[in-house]
Amino acid sequence: MSSALSHWLSFSSWWLLLPFVMLLVVAAFIVAFVLLLYMISPLISPKPLKLNGAHVVVTGGSSGIGKCIAMECYKHGAFITLVARDEHKLVQAKKEVEKCAINDKQVVLCISVDVSKDYNQVESVIKQAQEKLGPVDMLVNCAGMSISGKFEEVEVDRFKKLMEVNYLGSVYPTRAVVTTMKERRMGRIMFVSSQAGQIGLFGYTAYSPSKFALRGLAEALQMEMKPYNIYVTVAYPPDTDTPGFAEENKTKPLETRLISETSGVCQPEQVAKVVVKDAVQGNFTSSFGPDGYMLSALTCGMSPVTSITEGLQQIVTMGLFRTIALFYLGSFDSIVRRCMIQREQSKAADKRE
Numbered sequence: 132m133s134s135a136l137s138h139w140l141s142f143s144s145w146w147l148l149l150p151f152v153m154l155l156v157v158a159a160f161i162v163a164f165v166l167l168l169y170m171i172s173p174l175i176s177p178k179p180l181k182l183n184g185a186h187v188v189v190t191g192g193s194s195g196i197g198k199c200i201a202m203e204c205y206k207h208g209a210f211i212t213l214v215a216r217d218e219h220k221l222v223q224a225k226k227e228v229e230k231c232a233i234n235d236k237q238v239v240l241c242i243s244v245d246v247s248k249d250y251n252q253v254e255s256v257i258k259q260a261q262e263k264l265g266p267v268d269m270l271v272n273c274a275g276m277s278i279s280g281k282f283e284e285v286e287v288d289r290f291k292k293l294m295e296v297n298y299l300g301s302v303y304p305t306r307a308v309v310t311t312m313k314e315r316r317m318g319r320i321m322f323v324s325s326q327a328g329q330i331g332l333f334g335y336t337a338y339s340p341s342k343f344a345l346r347g348l349a350e351a352l353q354m355e356m357k358p359y360n361i362y363v364t365v366a367y368p369p370d371t372d373t374p375g376f377a378e379e380n381k382t383k384p385l386e387t388r389l390i391s392e393t394s395g396v397c398q399p400e401q402v403a404k405v406v407v408k409d410a411v412q413g414n415f416t417s418s419f420g421p422d423g424y425m426l427s428a429l430t431c432g433m434s435p436v437t438s439i440t441e442g443l444q445q446i447v448t449m450g451l452f453r454t455i456a457l458f459y460l461g462s463f464d465s466i467v468r469r470c471m472i473q474r475e476q477s478k479a480a481d482k483r484e
């Protein structure tokens with residue numbers, strides 16, 4: 132036995148195997164190289180968009196995050212079309228955006244239209260804007276609204292309303308710009324979702340789905356648009372200090388407020404800076420702060436990647452972030468349970484009085 136083993140290990144038998152081993156190593160290298168090429172091909176970063184002189188259309192550009200996005204783009208020399216319904220707010224916003232000019236050629240155009248109602252109307256106003264300021268280089272879908280409340284207390288028609296404004300209100304303007312973008316083989320399309328479009332939260336049974344829908348739209352659209360050099364960005368802001376947020380807070384359930392507080396409140400100027408930078412770079416995902424970063428890595432699923440570092444970070448952090456997420460989920464459950472117990476106790480006390 133021991134002599135057979137020593138014979139097996141003797142140099143002469145190894146030398147015989149060497150050509151096969153080398154062949155195997157070469158084959159393994161070739162396979163690894165091809166696999167690497169396959170992995171890296173979707174990771175090649177796009178060329179950044181030049182904002183100077185570009186035409187940027189911002190829906191919801193008369194208030195809050197949309198207005199700050201318009202101002203941020205104006206600071207980089209863009210021409211802006213603001214889209215919203217209320218003409219008075221549009222005129223006010225136009226004045227504010229104009230203050231951010233960096234040259235005297237820049238123009239701000241205002242268009243009053245409801246982005247969620249009639250596609251033909253949206254298409255015709257986008258056409259008008261293109262005639263005045265040239266083809267759209269970047270579309271920012273920021274028009275939106277939020278309604279919060281317990282599932283059974285939200286009026287049934289509000290579910291439809293939120294899908295119309297937040298989802299269809301992003302589909303229509305996008306549909307109106309893509310043909311020209313494809314012809315020009317360039318463009319950027321941004322969808323402003325929300326952290327509530329990455330996780331479903333207490334009180335957001337109507338709002339969250341309308342923001343989740345944007346992610347599905349963005350993924351499918353990005354796959355269609357990539358060969359035409361058009362890049363899609365989905366932004367996931369946390370609570371942001373805007374008129375829309377103040378309005379939402381008037382009727383927000385306590386649970387929703389306590390859970391959302393985890394992620395803090397941002398300023399719209401900060402949000403605008405980050406999303407504009409991400410859209411210019413062609414990043415698919417745009418998020419804010421440590422919680423936003425973790426949420427995006429955790430919910431990356433099959434969404435496109437735009438840099439090698441992003442892909443590697445997702446691979447390495449997934450397990451850790453899921454572990455952290457379980458603690459967050461535990462704390463959200465306990466917030467909901469405590470609020471329920473408190474409500475029941477105060478109801479019982481009211482009855483006794």
Ligand SMILES: NC(=O)C1=CN([C@@H]2O[C@H](COP(=O)(O)OP(=O)(O)OC[C@H]3O[C@@H](n4cnc5c(N)ncnc54)[C@H](OP(=O)(O)O)[C@@H]3O)[C@@H](O)[C@H]2O)C=CC1
Pocket residue numbers: 190191192193194195196197214215216217218220244245246247273274275276277296297300323324325326367368369370371372373374375376
């Ligand atoms: N603030 C926050 O905490 C967060 C907000 N978001 C999202 O960001 C986006 C902007 O929010 P925020 O800045 O707070 O909102 P605001 O309410 O401050 O602004 C909303 C803008 O959208 C316009 N708008 C609303 N409905 C329509 C419509 N049907 N057609 C055309 N324009 C419309 C409004 O103008 P007008 O009413 O005149 O039409 C206004 O310009 C929303 O999609 C929101 O869901 C995401 C995460 C957090």
Ligand SMILES: CCCCCCCCCCCCCCCC(=O)[C@@H](N)CO
Pocket residue numbers: 276277324325326327330332368369370371375376379390391392393394422425426429452453455456459
């Ligand atoms: C590793 C895992 C980390 C998990 C962190 C979870 C944090 C959840 C916070 C959710 C905040 C939701 C804000 C919605 C804002 C919004 O859209 C409305 N204000 C619109 O008006």
